[in-house]
Amino acid sequence: MSRGEDTMCFEVRQRDLMARLGTIETKGGKFETPALLPVVNPAIQLVSPRELRELGFKALITNAYIIMRHFGDRAKEEGIHGILDFDGVVATDSGAYQLLVYGHVEVGPDEVVAYQEAIGSDIATILDVPTGWANSREEALETVVETARRGEALWSIKERDDVLWIGPIQGGRFTDLVAYSARLMSSMPFHIHALGSPTVVMEAYRFDVLVDMILAARLNTPPGRPLHLFGAGHPMVFALAVALGCDTFDSAAYAIYARDGRYMLENGTYRLEELEYLPCSCPVCARREPSDLLEMPRWERERLLALHNLYVCLRELRAIRQAIREGGLWELLALRARSHPSLAKALRKLACYSDIIEKCSPTSRKKGVFIFSPLDMYRPEVVRFRERLLRRFRPPTKRVLLLMPYTTGRPFSRTPEHDSFFSTLVARLGAEGAKQVHLCLLGLPFGITPVELDQLHPLSQHEFPGPNWGFEQWALSLLVAYVR
Secondary structure (H helix, E strand, C coil), X not given: CEEECCCEEEEEEEEECCEEEEEEEECCEEEEECEEEEEEECCECCCCHHHHHHHCCCEEEEEHHHHXXXXXXXXXXXXXXXXXXXCCEEEEECCHHHHHHHCCCCCCHHHHHHHHHHHCCXXXXXXXXXXXXXXXXXXXXXXXXXHHHHHHHHHHHCCCCCCEEEEEECCCCCHHHHHHHHHHHHCCCCCEEEECCCHHHHHCCCHHHHHHHHHHHHXXXXXXXXXXXXXXXXXXXXXXXXXXXXXXXXXXXXXXXHHCCEEEECCEEEEHHHCCCCCCCCCCCCCCCHHHHHCCCHHHHHHHHHHHHHHHHHHHHHHHHHHHHHCCHHHHHHXXXXXXXXXXXXXXXXXXXXXXXXXXXXXXXXXXXXXXCHHHHHCHHHHHHHHHHHHCCCCCCCCEEEEEECCCCCCHHHCHHHHHHHHHHXXXXXXXXXXXXXXXXXXXXXXXXXXXXXXXXXXXXXECCCCCHHHHHHHHHHHHHHHC
16 A cells, blocks of 8 residues: 555555555545546547536546636636546546647746646646657757756645655656656655557557556556556556556547447457447447447547447456456456467567566465466466576476476376376385485476476466467477476
C-alpha cells in the first residue's frame, strides 16, 4: 500500500508478471486497476460521461486545455464533475497533446496548474513538453529536461493538497532518455507517473518498441506509484501493457474508431462493411446484424459503434483482472500475441526481460502451467526453475549420474515405477551401490529434472503438446549447463 501526501492510497491486492490488481483512491472516489480511462471531449460526445458511469467506468479523463477554451470560468464555478455530469473520478490532461500536434498552446504551465486546481480535478497533469517521434536525440533531451523543470516548479505553484499529480515521462524512442526522464520525475513527490509519446509507436504497430519504452519507465519509477500509459485505447494491447506494469491507460479510440466505421474486438479491428456477422454478444450486437447498423443514420451508427467498442474494452479489462487473480496473465498475453505478428514480436521482446519479470512475479501459483511454444519457456515459473536449478540446487555427491526418460506419470517420485526402479537398483548394485546413483529425468519441455525436485511446481504441474526443435534446443542447453 502506498500513500502520498495524504491524498492517494494505492492498494495492491494481487500481482502477476509485472501487473498489479489494486485500487487507487482519490478525493473523488476510488477505482480498480488495471483501468481504462475513456477520453471525454465535452464538445463532441458520442457517449456521455453519465452513460460511461452506467457502463461501469468509475474514472475518465478529459483535457483541461479544451475545458478552459470552451467553458472558461464556468468550469471553475460548476466544477469539472458538474460540467461533465460525472460523479466518479475525473482526471485531466494539460494540453500537451495539442502542443505536440500544433506546436503551441495558448496557455502557460502555471496557468494550467491553477486551472486544474480551480475546476476540482481529482487527478491532474502538468503541462509537459512531449517528445515527437521524429525528434533528434538532442531535441528529445530538451523535452526531458524542460518537462523535469516544469515538474520541479509545480511544488511551489500548487495550492491544494487533495489533487493527485501526474509526473509525465518523456524521451520517446530513446529508451535511455525515457529511463533518465523517469529517474528525474521520480525524484519529485508525484503520485502517479505517465509514459508520454507512445501513440505513434502503437499506430505503427511497433509493439516491440513499446515494450522497451514501458519497461524503461517502469523500472526507473517507484513501485508504489501507479504507471499510466497515454493513448493506449485498443483492447488488443491491454494485456501487454498491463503485463509490463501499466496500471492505467487512456484513449479516445473507442469514439475515433466508431466515427471511421471501425469495429473493435480483443483480437483486432474490422471495418463494419466487411462484416457479415457481428461476432459479439454485447447489448449493441446481440440483436443486430452489420446491415442494421449500416442502414442507420450516421450519428446513431457511430454512437452504437462507440458503445460496442467500450463494451469490448470492459470485457477485456475484466478478463485481464481475472487472469491476474488466477495467476494466468501469461496465458492471456500469449493468446493475444497470436492476434497479430507485431504482438508476437512484442512477446519475443518481452522474453529478453524474462529475468526481470521473474523477480517481479509471485513465487506461488495455485494452477499448473500450459506450455504451448518455446516462447513459453520464458514465462516466470520456468525461468525461476532454471535459475534455482543452476544456482541454488546442490546436486548430491554421487559417483554415477543416471539419466532416464520422463515417465508418463507425474511426479515420478510418487509412482509405483519409482519404487520398482530403486528396488531394481538395490538388487543389481547393492544398497551401498544404489546410494551412489544420482538419478535425473530427461525429456521435454524442461530438459533435466533431478528426481529430488520433480514434485516442485511447475515440473509436475504442466501440460505440454509435444516436442519441436525450439524445446529441444532449450532442454539441451540446460542439460549441458547442469552437467558442467
